[in-house]
Amino acid sequence: MKEKKGSALSCLTDILNKAFFIDFAKGLKVTLGYNMSKIVTLNYPDREKWIPYQRWRGLHTLNRDPDGRELCVACELCSRACPTDCITVIPMEDDTGRGIADRVAKVWEIDLVRCLFCGFCQDACPTTAVRLGREYELACKDWSSTKRDRQQLLEEPEIPETLMGGVYKASFVFNKKEVKVVPDLTKKRKNFW
Numbered sequence: 001m002k003e004k005k006g007s008a009l010s011c012l013t014d015i016l017n018k019a020f021f022i023d024f025a026k027g028l029k030v031t032l033g034y035n036m037s038k039i040v041t042l043n044y045p046d047r048e049k050w051i052p053y054q055r056w057r058g059l060h061t062l063n064r065d066p067d068g069r070e071l072c073v074a075c076e077l078c079s080r081a082c083p084t085d086c087i088t089v090i091p092m093e094d095d096t097g098r099g100i101a102d103r104v105a106k107v108w109e110i111d112l113v114r115c116l117f118c119g120f121c122q123d124a125c126p127t128t129a130v131r132l133g134r135e136y137e138l139a140c141k142d143w144s145s146t147k148r149d150r151q152q153l154l155e156e157p158e159i160p161e162t163l164m165g166g167v168y169k170a171s172f173v174f175n176k177k178e179v180k181v182v183p184d185l186t187k188k189r190k191n192f193w
């Protein structure tokens with residue numbers, strides 16, 4: 001008897017649901033909810049690019065002091081602290097004023113294939129010469145590009161240190177040497193997260 005009552009009730013609910021489009025209304029509510037919510041899809045790489053926040057640990061940079069002298073004194077502490085032994089530092093004497101001391105790096109090279117981006121090298125550096133930057137597009141087609149030398153790392157990073165992270169308008173650049181997404185640092189997408 002109880003079973004008969006239960007099945008009649010469920011049948012009635014089913015009819016009411018169909019008559020008043022209840023399921024349709026529930027589905028529509030979910031769809032409209034997503035339409036009103038913030039868009040989180042990123043149009044990468046053609047139209048937008050994510051720039052990480054300052055604490056991001058990406059490609060290394062070698063820094064200079066305000067007078068343009070290299071901060072690295074080739075003490076090799078970064079190389080010793082590195083758990084994967086992927087930094088090569090070869091020091092040399094140089095009194096031309098290139099560095100903040102007479103001891104400078106003749107070779108400072110990193111093997112990005114072995115790097116864990118742990119930041120130990122940055123922590124070990126006594127002169128703040130090495131920093132992990134915000135460049136994260138490190139894919140390459142040949143093995144030689146997996147190593148970065150002193151000259152490459154001394155180049156001014158494209159993203160200023162003071163710039164806040166977020167999503168910026170971007171254009172997709174393709175040439176024989178590289179494929180790159182170039183952000184327009186003046187056009188930040190608001191309220192992305």
Ligand code: SF4
Binds near residue numbers: 084120
């Ligand atoms: S980030 Fe870590 S693994 Fe990479 S070079 Fe620095 S210490 Fe080595």
Ligand code: SF4
Binds near residue numbers: 075
């Ligand atoms: S980057 Fe820093 S820790 Fe590494 S060799 Fe230069 S001064 Fe020493």
